[in-house]
Amino acid sequence: xxxxxxxxxxxxxxxxxxxxxxxxxxxxxxxxxxxxxxxxxxxxxxxxxxxxxxxxxxxxxxxxxxxxxxxxxxxxxxxxxxxxxxxxxxxxxxxxxxxxxxxxxxxxxxxxxxxxxxxxxxxxxxxxxxxxxxxxxxxxxxxxxxxxxxxxxxxxxxxxxxxxxxxxxxxxxxxxxxxxxxxxxxxxxxxxxxxxxxxxxxxxxxxxxxxxxxxxxxxxxxxxxxxxxxxxxxxxxxxxxxxxxxx
Numbered sequence: 001x002x003x004x005x006x007x008x009x010x011x012x013x014x015x016x017x018x019x020x021x022x023x024x025x026x027x028x029x030x031x032x033x034x035x036x037x038x039x040x041x042x043x044x045x046x047x048x049x050x051x052x053x054x055x056x057x058x059x060x061x062x063x064x065x066x067x068x069x070x071x072x073x074x075x076x077x078x079x080x081x082x083x084x085x086x087x088x089x090x091x092x093x094x095x096x097x098x099x100x101x102x103x104x105x106x107x108x109x110x111x112x113x114x115x116x117x118x119x120x121x122x123x124x125x126x127x128x129x130x131x132x133x134x135x136x137x138x139x140x141x142x143x144x145x146x147x148x149x150x151x152x153x154x155x156x157x158x159x160x161x162x163x164x165x166x167x168x169x170x171x172x173x174x175x176x177x178x179x180x181x182x183x184x185x186x187x188x189x190x191x192x193x194x195x196x197x198x199x200x201x202x203x204x205x206x207x208x209x210x211x212x213x214x215x216x217x218x219x220x221x222x223x224x225x226x227x228x229x230x231x232x233x234x235x236x237x238x239x240x241x242x243x244x245x246x247x
Contacts, residue, residue: 018208034198042181048120053127078125084186086118091190115187123180130172134165174231
């Protein structure tokens with residue numbers, strides 16, 4: 001019985017559909033590495049963006065006005081400029097200047113490091129505003145009750161305000177994080193070997209653009225679908241009866 005590799009080799013030879021990643025070990029290994037890079041880049045970007053969003057919304061509530069202005073400038077910069085431009089700006093402009101000033105040879109961060117940082121900051125700016133809208137939906141009486149019990153402002157934020165705001169913000173945050181996963185394809189522009197970059201390298205050698213673009217489309221459909229399934233289950237687990245959405 002023919003193996004999967006034999007079938008795809010026959011498909012390329014007889015039908016002209018060249019899915020080389022399924023019968024060529026070198027191409028297949030490259031592509032799996034690209035998918036793995038996309039997965040862990042997306043994973044750490046999601047974690048960092050949520051962290052940046054939480055820190056950002058906490059600093060927005062500071063009584064120190066310059067700090068609030070600084071957060072506003074961060075949110076405005078990353079929300080109002082394209083992520084691809086941000087990647088180019090930090091990788092080709094900021095990195096050489098900082099490296100020269102600090103005397104660091106070979107760049108302050110790798111291309112992967114800059115992609116991780118910039119994309120996390122980009123999504124974190126949106127998460128800051130998403131969490132802010134969630135905090136505004138938390139009843140003031142809840143915070144006043146916590147204050148009456150002797151909670152400090154930080155304790156109120158950590159144990160009362162933010163947990164409730166997180167639940168309210170969950171659908172909007174999920175949409176932002178889905179967009180973030182799709183935006184990791186822009187890391188291709190600074191030579192991060194993620195899925196699209198590796199696919200481009202393969203179709204440049206094999207001349208199978210049609211086949212590889214269809215495979216890339218399926219890969220992202222599966223990755224985003226799995227992420228959405230996880231987030232949906234998590235949202236249901238965090239739901240507080242009578243708070244937030246009614247359904």
